[in-house]
Amino acid sequence: MALQTITEAQVWTWLEDVPDPEIPVISIVDLGVVRGVDVAGDQVRVTITPTYSGCPAMAIIAMDIETALAKQGVTDLQLETKIAPAWTTDWLSDKGRARLEGYGIAPPQPAGGPARCPRCQSDAVEKISQFGSAPCKAQWRCQSCLEPFDYFKCI
Amino acid sequence: MQPLFEFLLRQGDNALVLGHRTSEWCGLAPALEEDIALTNTALDLIGQTQLWLGYAAEVEDTGRSANDLAYLRDAYDFRNLLMLEVPNEDFGRTLMRQFLFDAFQVPWLTALQTSADPRVAEIAAKSLKEATYHLDRSAETVVALGDGTADSNARMQAALDYLWPYSGELFADDETDSAMADGSIAPLPSSLRPAWATTVEDTAKAACLKLPESDFAHSGGRTGARHTEHLGHMLAVMQVLQRSYPGAVW
Numbered sequence: 001m002a003l004q005t006i007t008e009a010q011v012w013t014w015l016e017d018v019p020d021p022e023i024p025v026i027s028i029v030d031l032g033v034v035r036g037v038d039v040a041g042d043q044v045r046v047t048i049t050p051t052y053s054g055c056p057a058m059a060i061i062a063m064d065i066e067t068a069l070a071k072q073g074v075t076d077l078q079l080e081t082k083i084a085p086a087w088t089t090d091w092l093s094d095k096g097r098a099r100l101e102g103y104g105i106a107p108p109q110p111a112g113g114p115a116r117c118p119r120c121q122s123d124a125v126e127k128i129s130q131f132g133s134a135p136c137k138a139q140w141r142c143q144s145c146l147e148p149f150d151y152f153k154c155i
Numbered sequence: 156m157q158p159l160f161e162f163l164l165r166q167g168d169n170a171l172v173l174g175h176r177t178s179e180w181c182g183l184a185p186a187l188e189e190d191i192a193l194t195n196t197a198l199d200l201i202g203q204t205q206l207w208l209g210y211a212a213e214v215e216d217t218g219r220s221a222n223d224l225a226y227l228r229d230a231y232d233f234r235n236l237l238m239l240e241v242p243n244e245d246f247g248r249t250l251m252r253q254f255l256f257d258a259f260q261v262p263w264l265t266a267l268q269t270s271a272d273p274r275v276a277e278i279a280a281k282s283l284k285e286a287t288y289h290l291d292r293s294a295e296t297v298v299a300l301g302d303g304t305a306d307s308n309a310r311m312q313a314a315l316d317y318l319w320p321y322s323g324e325l326f327a328d329d330e331t332d333s334a335m336a337d338g339s340i341a342p343l344p345s346s347l348r349p350a351w352a353t354t355v356e357d358t359a360k361a362a363c364l365k366l367p368e369s370d371f372a373h374s375g376g377r378t379g380a381r382h383t384e385h386l387g388h389m390l391a392v393m394q395v396l397q398r399s400y401p402g403a404v405w
Contacts, residue, residue, distance in 0.1 A: 053281055054202020083206065084277035086284060129188035130292045131195040139188060155284045 006074065011037045011044055018068045021060040022134045025103040028061055032091025035082060044069060045078040049087045052135035089154050100152055106140065108154035117142035118149055158334035159272070160214045161234065162341065164224070165331075165377050166278075167207030168235035171225055172386070173256060174200030175393050176243055185246050192292060196253070199285040206278045226397035230386045237376035238321035240386040247307065248314035250296045255318055257290035258354040259325050262347045271339035294358050301362025312364050323372020325351070 015037070016029045028034055028048075036047035046065055050058045062079055069077055089108040092100075097107040106114030106125075116123045122144030129139040130153075137150045177197035184190035208221035219227075233240075239256065243249045264286055267279035301311040326345045335341040359366050375381030396403055 050202070050281075052199060052202060052285065053206055054198040054200070056198070083281045084273075086277075086281040088284075129192055130288070131188070131192035133191070135195055135198055139191075153288070155288065 006039050006042070006044060008037045008039050010072075011039060011046070011069070011074075014068055014072050015046070015065065018061075018064050021057045021064065022136075023100070023103070023105065025099045026092075026096045028065070030093040030096030030099070032087060032089075032093070032096075033061060042074075043076040043078065044074050045080065047080045047082050049082050051087050053083070055135050057134075087155075089152065092152075105137065105150045105152055108152045110154060112154060114140055114149075114151045117145060117147065119147050120145040157214065158331050159340065160211055161331045162335050163207055163211035163214060163275075164234040167204050167211055167221075167224070168233050169239055169256075170200045170207060170282075171204040172233065172235040172389070173239040173253075174198075174204055175389060176239065177249070177253070179243055180246075180249065189246070193249070196289055196292075199289070203278070203282045203285065206281065210274050210278065222397075226394045230382050230390055231379055233382065233386060233390075234377055234379050235386075236321070236324050237373050237383055238318060238324065240376065240383055240389060241318075241321070242385055244314070244317075245310060247300055247310040248317065250293055250300065251311060251314035252318055253289065254293035254297045254358065255322055255355065257286055257293050258358070259347065259351050260286040261290050261354075262350040263344070266342045266347070270341060275340055290354075294354075297358055297364075298362045301359070301364045308363060311362065315359070315364055316367055319367040320369065320371050321373050323370065324374050324376060327372065327374050327377070329378060 012029065012034075015034050016027045018028050020026050020028055020031050020033075023031075031051070033048050033051065034046065035049050036045075038045040038047075046069075048058070048061065048065070058081070062081075065079060066077060092107065100107045101118045104118050106116070106118045109115050113127065114125055117125055120142060122142055124143040125140050126143055127138065128141050128148060131137075132139045132150050136153055138153050139148060140151045141148045174197045177193055177200065180190065180193040181197075182190065184193050204225065205221055208224045212219050212221050212224055236256075238252060241252075261283070264279045264283040268276050268283065270276040270279065297311065300307040302308070326348045328343045328345045332341070332343050336343045356366065376383075
């Protein structure tokens, strides 16, 4: 089958359907992990950056990108990892932040703690631990509804 | 050995040895939250190791990879600080060591962000975010335990007394450091001592702990001249898979 001409915008759209393996409610584009897409003829180059330097999800993300683009007929994919500028939670899209909250994970705040409980919206919250079930999360608890919840660390 | 390779091994080996030591707590920490915090800290450090040793392998340019450097060198080829290889002992000593190291890493990585070597600057900027987060937690925990019960205070004081003679090695400049400073790749470690001392003094005070007066300093880790007996035992565990099944991959 002859390939149609691939555009960069198309590749971005395809990547928006690749979920983060740890938090499947947001895509790797919403997470800010995809830093660039370049298309030259049939060759597609995707640049990604790790959230945390030891994040084990990066290998899965690379594999998921390969699979998703192969499904769209991309046969010549170059995947590059770049660490500078270093990933920041500022790169989370507004859509990503809203989806995180809807999923029960409080989105990052510059003040260093969640603005409110993602379940009952109370602002009476307390920290349980600075770390959580993934490198990007911390554990907090709501003092109103008493539910523990994940907070997306702000870095 | 080229000075830049030596310098990169020091950065990578510090992260690797502390990362491995910290990972020894997996499943054993005094509380679930602490277990998760320790393993996340270890994960950050192993990630930083991949960056430093990955670049070291490129600079060495003999075909060795970051994995080869981590798994196939013996104790005398490691360039980590002695403080990072001694056994964890208890939770208090583990956190005190993390704190003494973090208090150095934050100003150190901050300075390396403006290194004349762009790769060093990139790795430092990435690692600094993690180190800053680690310092918040390790300093907070040192204060909580130091200013806690009589038992926790005594254990933290014992940890500080034990680790103190190892802290001087952080600032023992040598010819590799001079070469890095001459090339504007890194500042002399000794130039960061005042910043480190301020953090340590302030935290010790808040933690009701007394800083030892002796300035005796063990040395030999970052030059590789004389490691403690503990490093070989640690490597035996860390490297066993690659030694028994050379080239094994997931």
